[in-house]
Amino acid sequence: MYFIGIDIGSTAIKIAMINEQKKLVDFSVSPSGSMFHKYALVQYEALCKKNNIDPKEVKRIITTGYGRKLFKTSNDQINEITANALGLQNEDLKALNIRTIINIGGQDSKVLEINDNGGVQDFVMNDKCAAGTGKFLDMAARTLEIGVDELEKLHFEAGYSAAEINSSCAVFAESEIISLLAEGTSKSEIVAGIHNSIAKRIRRLSRKIHFQAPVLFDGGTALNNGLKQALEEEFMTEIIVSKNPEITSAFGAAIFAVNSYQPE
Numbered sequence: 001m002y003f004i005g006i007d008i009g010s011t012a013i014k015i016a017m018i019n020e021q022k023k024l025v026d027f028s029v030s031p032s033g034s035m036f037h038k039y040a041l042v043q044y045e046a047l048c049k050k051n052n053i054d055p056k057e058v059k060r061i062i063t064t065g066y067g068r069k070l071f072k073t074s075n076d077q078i079n080e081i082t083a084n085a086l087g088l089q090n091e092d093l094k095a096l097n098i099r100t101i102i103n104i105g106g107q108d109s110k111v112l113e114i115n116d117n118g119g120v121q122d123f124v125m126n127d128k129c130a131a132g133t134g135k136f137l138d139m140a141a142r143t144l145e146i147g148v149d150e151l152e153k154l155h156f157e158a159g160y161s162a163a164e165i166n167s168s169c170a171v172f173a174e175s176e177i178i179s180l181l182a183e184g185t186s187k188s189e190i191v192a193g194i195h196n197s198i199a200k201r202i203r204r205l206s207r208k209i210h211f212q213a214p215v216l217f218d219g220g221t222a223l224n225n226g227l228k229q230a231l232e233e234e235f236m237t238e239i240i241v242s243k244n245p246e247i248t249s250a251f252g253a254a255i256f257a258v259n260s261y262q263p264e
């Protein structure tokens with residue numbers, strides 16, 4: 001028996017396949033594109049095929065994320081806050097007793113306060129403004145003519161000399177980046193400055209909840225250790241990133257699929 005969690009985000013579709021012991025079998029990450037249902041279905045079928053699994057062996061599919069309602073093939077949907085917290089049941093994370101999750105996705109960022117039982121006590125979310133989200137990093141990378149996967153390397157090249165990014169709006173920040181480049185500021189200093197500005201925003205956002213260690217950082221942007229370091233400095237605490245940080249919520253949706261399964 002297999003169970004599937006599909007996280008249809010603004011930027012990427014993440015699919016986690018687990019077995020009845022809640023062990024990760026395989027996963028995929030692909031661009032969301034413009035046709036969520038079609039793209040998610042193609043990726044789901046490809047994942048089954050790659051693992052030689054007949055879709056009949058898949059007992060339940062749960063979707064989460066921004067586009068969760070658009071995937072008609074699912075058995076149910078859960079919101080991304082619930083899915084993210086359920087993702088803590090991953091083998092690598094279970095024993096860590098995570099109390100705070102920082103999730104920075106493509107279009108929003110959230111900070112979740114986790115209670116003793118691993119449930120969501122409270123959360124704060126920024127989904128109104130691109131600053132402090134993956135979109136901000138995507139825009140910055142485009143302006144600097146680099147890939148988002150190069151941000152980490154540039155961040156560490158800067159050492160501790162980061163440019164000051166003052167604009168709190170992604171649109172103005174783009175002009176600020178162009179001005180800094182024109183003044184001869186290095187790309188690495190600009191990248192470090194961008195990471196610091198995102199970390200500051202997340203800290204401001206998290207003032208509304210009880211922020212305590214251990215802290216997990218997840219979402220696609222957690223693939224960037226430079227941003228992780230900026231967050232660690234801003235919060236003055238160690239931050240944990242799991243092996244596949246972009247699939248925590250998809251994994252959590254798959255966990256929900258197992259928990260809600262009722263054999264006929």
Ligand code: ADP
Pocket residue numbers: 008009010011012013065104105106107108133134135137138148149150151218219220221222223224246
């Ligand atoms: P969503 O769920 O909203 O689609 P994700 O959690 O998948 O968002 O995160 C998407 C963001 O992750 C992108 O906007 C991008 O900035 C960042 N990202 C994706 N892949 C990488 C990578 N290899 N290195 C650094 N950042 C990445």
